[in-house]
Amino acid sequence: MYIGCFSYIYGSKLKxxxxxxxxxxxxxxxxxxxxxxxxxxxxWARVIDLFVDILPVDGFGFKHVKLQSEGRxxxxxxxxxxxxxxxxxxxxxxxxxLEHSCKVNVELWWLLxxxxxxxxxxxxxxxxxxxxxxxxxxxxxxx
Numbered sequence: 282m283y284i285g286c287f288s289y290i291y292g293s294k295l296k297x298x299x300x301x302x303x304x305x306x307x308x309x310x311x312x313x314x315x316x317x318x319x320x321x322x323x324x325w326a327r328v329i330d331l332f333v334d335i336l337p338v339d340g341f342g343f344k345h346v347k348l349q350s351e352g353r354x355x356x357x358x359x360x361x362x363x364x365x366x367x368x369x370x371x372x373x374x375x376x377x378x379l380e381h382s383c384k385v386n387v388e389l390w391w392l393l394x395x396x397x398x399x400x401x402x403x404x405x406x407x408x409x410x411x412x413x414x415x416x417x418x419x420x421x422x423x424x
Contacts, residue, residue, distance in 0.1 A: 326388040376400040
């Protein structure tokens with residue numbers, strides 16, 4: 282969106298100044314956004330998504346693969362594995378940085394389906410599932 286002319290009064294005369302600044306969208310306006318369009322087709326997020334989807338997650342011994350009927354539902358271990366692999370590929374090692382990335386990174390919004398696990402949940406997953414992650418990472422070579 283461009284703004285054309287700008288008028289102001291200088292002394293007693295009206296002056297016109299031509300301005301061609303780029304103006305962004307109104308932040309208060311509701312916009313329809315498709316995350317699918319915002320993530321590139323050759324993105325690593327898509328590769329990680331496909332890789333984890335074909336893994337036999339229940340065969341690795343992850344907890345919470347089968348849901349219980351009471352209590353708050355846990356995060357799917359496959360979702361947390363996707364987050365861990367994405368952080369591994371993009372050199373994001375800190376649980377707090379991964380949590381922040383879940384809130385601001387569009388690729389992670391797409392990859393996790395809008396979920397934002399806390400840094401404690403990410404650290405707990407990393408701690409408890411260390412051996413299981415090494416087993417699942419053994420079949421993936423990240424450049």
